[in-house]
Amino acid sequence: MIIKNGTSINYLLDYKNGKIKQGLSIGCELDKFLRFKFGEMCVVLGHDNVGKSYFFTWYFLCLALSNDLKFCLWSGENQKGQIMRDLIQMYSGIPFRQLSEHEIHCHYAFLEQFFTFVNNEKMYKPEDLIKIFEDSDADGCLIDPFTGLDRDMSWEANYRFLNDCRLFCNSTKKALYINTHPISQAGRSGAVYTEGDWKGHLKMPMKSEVESGKAFVNRTDNFFTVHRLTSHPTMRFYTMVSVEKIKDVETGGKITNHEEPLLFDFNRGLGFLISGKDPLQTYRPKRKTTNQIF
Numbered sequence: 001m002i003i004k005n006g007t008s009i010n011y012l013l014d015y016k017n018g019k020i021k022q023g024l025s026i027g028c029e030l031d032k033f034l035r036f037k038f039g040e041m042c043v044v045l046g047h048d049n050v051g052k053s054y055f056f057t058w059y060f061l062c063l064a065l066s067n068d069l070k071f072c073l074w075s076g077e078n079q080k081g082q083i084m085r086d087l088i089q090m091y092s093g094i095p096f097r098q099l100s101e102h103e104i105h106c107h108y109a110f111l112e113q114f115f116t117f118v119n120n121e122k123m124y125k126p127e128d129l130i131k132i133f134e135d136s137d138a139d140g141c142l143i144d145p146f147t148g149l150d151r152d153m154s155w156e157a158n159y160r161f162l163n164d165c166r167l168f169c170n171s172t173k174k175a176l177y178i179n180t181h182p183i184s185q186a187g188r189s190g191a192v193y194t195e196g197d198w199k200g201h202l203k204m205p206m207k208s209e210v211e212s213g214k215a216f217v218n219r220t221d222n223f224f225t226v227h228r229l230t231s232h233p234t235m236r237f238y239t240m241v242s243v244e245k246i247k248d249v250e251t252g253g254k255i256t257n258h259e260e261p262l263l264f265d266f267n268r269g270l271g272f273l274i275s276g277k278d279p280l281q282t283y284r285p286k287r288k289t290t291n292q293i294f
Contacts, residue, residue, distance in 0.1 A: 023035025026066050028279045033262065034241075034243055038139065041220045041222075043216050053077070060115075062279045066279070072140075073115065073116070087115065089270060092107055092285065116138065123148075140174060140176070142177045146180055162215055169221075182210060183211055221247040222247065227240040239263075242261040
């Protein structure tokens with residue numbers, strides 16, 4: 001179908017006059033580099049156990065509370081209970097075991113307004129999972145990880161998968177996040193720091209090292225890398241985020257220096273801090289008196 005003449009004039013005039021609407025922010029330094037945008041596909045790269053899922057769970061929570069967004073998550077590696085535990089702890093800002101059962105019930109009910117979960121007790125074909133996402137009322141969806149789907153891993157199949165994801169984003173205007181891992185080479189001895197305080201620790205993978213090939217860089221709108229020095233005595237408490245691709249910088253966001261990723265303090269699991277700022281602080285519920293809790 002041919003697009004009608006004249007349909008882009010409003011965009012052109014808005015662009016000329018500096019009126020292009022910006023993607024959604026969460027109120028911290030991350031907003032300079034990353035914005036939530038409806039209908040965009042995002043690929044997230046990272047080694048196993050560096051906290052990709054955890055970081056974006058926190059990011060989605062910030063978006064939900066600050067912008068009233070809803071998310072539908074499929075996680076082949078984490079149970080709903082585990083994710084909700086983390087969400088409740090981040091939202092409350094209190095270690096989970098220090099919460100009363102009443103608080104847990106209240107926080108759980110509140111957060112379920114924003115988060116729905118796809119049952120991970122079965123394998124899904126991409127088209128089946130996308131149909132679930134389509135039928136949800138979510139603004140953003142997560143596939144975690146794409147290798148957990150019931151699908152062919154050939155070059156042709158990767159492009160079919162990505163094309164289906166692109167069509168889903170274009171037609172529904174829902175944002176889609178896809179977690180991936182790097183190729184084996186990125187985890188071998190040649191991929192470690194050879195000097196300095198980080199000597200012997202694994203380097204952040206390059207976007208070209210994404211598992212299943214450059215198609216996942218070429219076809220996506222945005223590409224992020226999440227990394228952590230998991231065995232370093234102090235740096236293991238910091239999550240590194242590198243923004244490798246932002247297709248539409250006019251609506252916000254920009255690429256980070258690969259050698260200078262954004263640093264997020266784990267903050268004892270109570271919600272990340274960036275440059276000392278806690279984006280969730282404004283939205284946390286006020287706790288009742290000690291007598292009412294314990």
